Amino acid sequence: MWIKPEDLTVSQVQILNEAGDLVGEAPNLTSAQLIDMYRYMVIARAYDERVVRLQRQGRVGTYAPFSGQEAAQVGSAFALEKSDWVFPSYREVPALWVHGIPLENSLLYTMGHVHGARLPEGVNAFPVQIIIAGQTTQAMGSALASHYLGDKLVSLCYLGDGATSQGDFHESLNFASVWKLPAIYLIQNNQWAISMPRTRQSGSQTLAQKGLAYGIPGIQVDGNDVLAVYQVTQEAVARARAGEGPSIIEAVTFRMGPHTTSDDPTRYRSAQELEDWKQKDPIVRFKRYLLNEKLWDDGKEAALLQEAAEQIEQVVKAAEGKPKGTLEESFDYVYESLTPRLREQKAAVAKKEVR
Amino acid sequence: MAVINMIEAINQALAGELEHDERVLILGEDVGHAGGVFRATDGLQARFGERRVIDTPLAESAIIGASVGLAARGLRPVAEIQFLGFIYETMDQLASQAARMRLRTAGRIHLPMVVRSPYGGGVRTPELHSDSLEGLFLHSPGIKVVMPSSPYDAKGLLIAAIRDPDPVLFLEPMKLYRAFKEEVPEDSYTVEIGKAKVVQEGEDLTLITWGAAAPVATAAAKAWQDKHGGSIEVIDLRTIVPMDEEAIVKSVEKTGRAMIVHEAVKSGGAGAEVAAIISEKCMFSLLAPILRVTGFDTPYPAFSVEDDWLPNATRITAAIQEMLSYR
Numbered sequence: 001m002w003i004k005p006e007d008l009t010v011s012q013v014q015i016l017n018e019a020g021d022l023v024g025e026a027p028n029l030t031s032a033q034l035i036d037m038y039r040y041m042v043i044a045r046a047y048d049e050r051v052v053r054l055q056r057q058g059r060v061g062t063y064a065p066f067s068g069q070e071a072a073q074v075g076s077a078f079a080l081e082k083s084d085w086v087f088p089s090y091r092e093v094p095a096l097w098v099h100g101i102p103l104e105n106s107l108l109y110t111m112g113h114v115h116g117a118r119l120p121e122g123v124n125a126f127p128v129q130i131i132i133a134g135q136t137t138q139a140m141g142s143a144l145a146s147h148y149l150g151d152k153l154v155s156l157c158y159l160g161d162g163a164t165s166q167g168d169f170h171e172s173l174n175f176a177s178v179w180k181l182p183a184i185y186l187i188q189n190n191q192w193a194i195s196m197p198r199t200r201q202s203g204s205q206t207l208a209q210k211g212l213a214y215g216i217p218g219i220q221v222d223g224n225d226v227l228a229v230y231q232v233t234q235e236a237v238a239r240a241r242a243g244e245g246p247s248i249i250e251a252v253t254f255r256m257g258p259h260t261t262s263d264d265p266t267r268y269r270s271a272q273e274l275e276d277w278k279q280k281d282p283i284v285r286f287k288r289y290l291l292n293e294k295l296w297d298d299g300k301e302a303a304l305l306q307e308a309a310e311q312i313e314q315v316v317k318a319a320e321g322k323p324k325g326t327l328e329e330s331f332d333y334v335y336e337s338l339t340p341r342l343r344e345q346k347a348a349v350a351k352k353e354v355r
Numbered sequence: 356m357a358v359i360n361m362i363e364a365i366n367q368a369l370a371g372e373l374e375h376d377e378r379v380l381i382l383g384e385d386v387g388h389a390g391g392v393f394r395a396t397d398g399l400q401a402r403f404g405e406r407r408v409i410d411t412p413l414a415e416s417a418i419i420g421a422s423v424g425l426a427a428r429g430l431r432p433v434a435e436i437q438f439l440g441f442i443y444e445t446m447d448q449l450a451s452q453a454a455r456m457r458l459r460t461a462g463r464i465h466l467p468m469v470v471r472s473p474y475g476g477g478v479r480t481p482e483l484h485s486d487s488l489e490g491l492f493l494h495s496p497g498i499k500v501v502m503p504s505s506p507y508d509a510k511g512l513l514i515a516a517i518r519d520p521d522p523v524l525f526l527e528p529m530k531l532y533r534a535f536k537e538e539v540p541e542d543s544y545t546v547e548i549g550k551a552k553v554v555q556e557g558e559d560l561t562l563i564t565w566g567a568a569a570p571v572a573t574a575a576a577k578a579w580q581d582k583h584g585g586s587i588e589v590i591d592l593r594t595i596v597p598m599d600e601e602a603i604v605k606s607v608e609k610t611g612r613a614m615i616v617h618e619a620v621k622s623g624g625a626g627a628e629v630a631a632i633i634s635e636k637c638m639f640s641l642l643a644p645i646l647r648v649t650g651f652d653t654p655y656p657a658f659s660v661e662d663d664w665l666p667n668a669t670r671i672t673a674a675i676q677e678m679l680s681y682r
Contacts, residue, residue, distance in 0.1 A: 085428075118461035126427065127459050131447055137417045138452065141424020141432075148380065148406065148430060155424070168447075171417035178412055333458040334496050336465065336520040339549065339597035 010206045012220045012252065015227040018280050020288025027231045031295050037078055037226055038290055039304060041070040041283050044094040046308040047103055047315070048257075051110060054316065055261040060110040064091045068224075068256035071282030072188045073158075074098055075229030076251070079237050080156060085146075086125040087139035087157040089132070091188075091255075095158060099125055103312070107319040114325030124153070133159060133166035136185065140172040143181035143246070154240045156184045156233075162193025164207050173214040173246070182240035185211070185248045186233065188223060190255035195268040208250035216246050223251030224282035227289075254280070356540055362532040364506035364539050365395045365471075368513040369433065371543040373403045376431060379517060382409040383418060383435030383471075392437055393473055393532055415441050419448035419470065423456070426466035426522075433517060439474035439526060440483040440655075446491070453522040454497030469516045473529040475567035475618055476650075476665050479658040480529075486655050487567065487619035489595045492524050493628060499523040500595040501548055504531060504569035506539050508593055511546030519548060528567035535570075551599035553606070557588035560678050561606040563629055564616040565592040568666055572616035572648075575671035585679060595625050603629060604636045611642040612678045616666050621649040643681030648674045 015024035029037075048067045054060045066073065069091070077086065077098035086092075086099045093106045100123040109116030109128065117127035129135035139157035146153045163169055164187060176183045187207045191198050204210060208220035217239075221232045229251055236247035254277035258265045265274075290296035331338060331346035338346065359367070372379045381387075381396055387410035390397030400408035411418050415436055422432040436442055442449070449470065457465045476485040492500045501516055501523055503509040509527065516523035554573050557580075564572040569591045576587040588606050592599060607613045613633050615626040630645045648666040656664050 115461045117459045118463045121463075126464070127456075131451055134420070134447055134452055137420020137448065138424040138427070140417065141421035141426075142428055143424070144421055145425045145428035145430055148425070149428070168416055168420060171412075171414035172420065174412050174414065175417050175421060329461075330458060333460075333462050335457070335499070335597075340600060341597065 005205060008205065008209060010208055010220050012222055013228045013232055014222040014225050015231060016225045016285055016289050018285055020285045020292060022289070024228065027227055027234065029230070033078075034290065035295060037074055037230075038286055038296070040074045040094060040098055041226065041286065042304055043308040043311060044070050044074070044097065045283055046305070047093065047312050050312050050316070051107065052257065052261060059320070060107070061112045062260050062262050063110050064260045065257035066091045066093060066255070068254045068277065068282070069188055069190055070094050071226035071286065072186075072223035072229050072251035072253045075226040076156065076186050076233040076249070078230050079233035080154065083124060084153050085139070085142045085155040087135040087142070087155060088125065088128050089135065089158055089160060089163070090128045090130055091160070092128060092158050096125060099123065101125060103315045104318050107315055108322065111319060113319075113322065114329055133163040133168040135159070136163070136166075136169045136172035137175070140176045140181060140183055143176060143183035144179060146182050147179060152182070152241050154182045154184060154237050156186060158186050158188065160193060161187060161189040161191070161198050161201050161207060162196065163187070164210055165201055173211055173216055173248075176246040177211070177214045177216050180243065180245035182243070183246040184233065184236045184240060185246065187248065187250045189250050189252050192255055192259070192265070192269065194259040194263060206250055208248060211246070211248040216248055218248035218250065220250045220252060223253030224280045224285060226282060226286050253282070356538040358536045359506055359539050360533045360536045361506045361509045361527070362393055362395055364510035365513055365527065366397055366399070367539070367541070368510045368517075368543075369396060369399060370402065372433075372514060372517045373399065373407055375543065378429065379431045379433065380407050380409065380425070381433045381435070382411050382421065384411055384413055384437050386410060386435050391435060393529060395471070395527070396435070415444035416448055419445040419453065422468045422470070423448060423453050423466060426468040427456070427464050431467050431517060433469045433471060436470060436472040438480070438484040439472040439488050440486045442472060442488055449498060449522070449524070450492070450495040454495045457521065458497060465520055466522050467520050469513075469523045469525055471513075471525045471527060473527045473532070475528040475530050476655065476661045477530045477567070479661070482657070483655070485661070487617065487650065489526060489566075490619055490624045493595055493625050497522065499548055499597065500526065501593065502526045502528070502566035502595055503593055504528060504566055504591055506537050508546055508552070510539055511544050512548060512593065514543055515545040515548050518545065523548070526566060530567055531570065546593070549594045549597040549599060551602035552591045552593055553602070554589040554591050555587070557586035557610065559585045559610055560587045560612040560614065560675065561610045562587055562589045562614055562616060562675070563592060563603060564589065565595065566618065568616045568618045571666065571668065572671055575668045576675065578668065579672060579675050587675065598628065598632070600632050600636070603632055607633050607637040608640045611640050612681065613637070613641070614646040614648065614674050614678050616648045616671055618650050618665060620652050621647055622652050624649060643678050646674045646678060
């Protein structure tokens with residue numbers, strides 16, 4: 001009998017609908033945790049908008065905005081312990097922030113600073129990945145390390161819809177499944193890989209099912225519903241920690257801005273599509289829920305927006321105030337110790353005697 | 356001291372490091388139960404278990420990506436890529452990922468990982484198994500490239516590579532795996548990465564070589580001396596990155612003549628880098644042009660003609676004769 005993709009039914013997990021009403025069982029989170037999630041999302045959005053403006057002013061380099069994907073990132077990162085490992089792509093500022101990487105670090109990276117990808121000690125994350133899906137096999141290797149060490153740490157790998165086309169993603173899934181590794185592949189399906197729509201990226205009905213051929217369970221979740229993303233990630237984390245192997249989560253979301261500040265999405269994407277997704281804004285939805293639950297009010301909202309603006313101002317000030325770093329220093333980070341040739345070149349740079 | 360061949364020396368090095376450091380693990384295709392296609396890892400899984408010596412599914416990029424993840428977590432993976440011709444599958448993970456991690460993170464994450472791979476011609480392999488691709492990695496700062504040509508060096512350099520804090524590509528000339536035996540200490544020892552070896556001293560010509568080509572070049576130099584007299588200094592670089600410039604310069608300043616013998620294709624190879632070092636640093640000592648005897652600038656040919664493609668005694672001897680004709 002033929003195995004037919006159309007026989008597969010995938011239903012999307014949703015806990016909060018677009019109006020912010022509970023349509024599923026709310027996860028076990030305290031009021032303080034819920035408010036904390038909301039604060040991350042709101043401040044992250046403000047950061048994103050600010051960095052895009054900084055780029056227009058020529059104060060930072062090329063930037064990949066994440067607006068629209070806050071729920072997918074904050075919800076998933078919230079399900080981790082501090083000691084777990086995160087493998088981000090370049091659009092994961094909110095997830096990294098939740099996991100302990102200050103916004104200032106992310107901004108320094110966007111500013112092209114020598115220390116921009118130097119993560120603080122004690123934060124278990126890789127630097128952001130530029131090569132699409134390059135992080136997937138590394139996350140698998142980290143999960144293999146957990147397996148080897150028996151430390152129960154989970155490796156959460158973020159990737160996008162485009163990355164599911166890369167060979168590394170598939171190789172990684174295969175290895176992780178064979179060895180039942182504690183790895184989670186969180187696909188933020190934001191509908192567009194630069195100009196390529198999801199429908200032309202893959203012939204699969206869903207990206208959640210990408211692991212089935214490898215023996216990996218998957219789930220599709222409303223990626224703009226922070227509670228649902230948190231809930232399913234929590235389940236995947238529990239499976240991973242229990243030694244039950246890897247999981248795939250497809251968080252269906254939308255990149256409201258361009259691919260990067262060098263891209264103009266109006267060339268390939270309709271205004272209507274953007275408008276439709278604005279109606280599903282993850283922050284608006286979560287705010288409605290918090291208002292309904294009497295956990296939030298207009299006064300708190302105004303105070304938060306004010307706080308966000310101030311906090312981001314401080315981040316920008318701190319990052320711009322940081323000494324630029326030197327080329328000389330780069331020679332120190334090629335190998336543990338300088339090779340004779342690097343020593344020679346570094347000395348020439350220092351004396352400005354470069355040929 | 357036992358007299359052993361290179362494959363036995365490599366096996367000893369791996370066993371010693373597995374024994375001595377719980378962080379060391381081996382992964383690759385067929386490295387466990389089968390002991391590797393050349394038996395480099397023979398018996399290691401039986402001795403150290405499946406946890407330490409891991410048979411992977413068949414995907415080279417994932418083997419290296421996994422090694423990056425393992426090394427970042429404090430382990431010391433020794434990966435095997437079954438033949439160097441397959442290394443292109445891993446180029447992103449090696450050149451863009453592993454090699455750059457220390458720089459990208461300004462020293463926060465470093466990767467103590469080794470990638471072992473057999474390479475080199477003369478053994479009638481199928482296509483795409485024999486290429487010498489060290490030049491690709493000479494051009495990828497952040498990764499070291501080690502290419503021993505003897506059992507003693509192979510053991511000492513492999514142990515040094517496993518203990519090195521940075522990624523090391525360790526290239527094993529498959530033709531030399533069982534070509535000859537020599538005395539190798541049974542205990543662990545290291546040979547410093549980045550130091551060339553003067554195989555024989557000489558006054559008239561410096562012959563710089565490494566890896567699979569080294570024994571061929573050394574034999575040709577000895578044969579020339581036996582027949583025609585003269586004295587040729589032979590330097591086995593042993594490490595391509597970092598390259599022992601000091602040894603090259605010191606020798607060429609003494610002899611005034613330099614030729615390079617390697618198996619890789621000529622254009623843009625490591626030999627071109629050696630020639631550039633000599634022209635930058637020894638120009639005024641030179642009595643003759645710098646010659647290279649290398650593979651030709653074709654893709655590696657079908658094995659029925661590989662002996663004519665590889666730098667062989669005839670071609671090396673002709674170059675020696677030409678070099679010494681300059682006065």
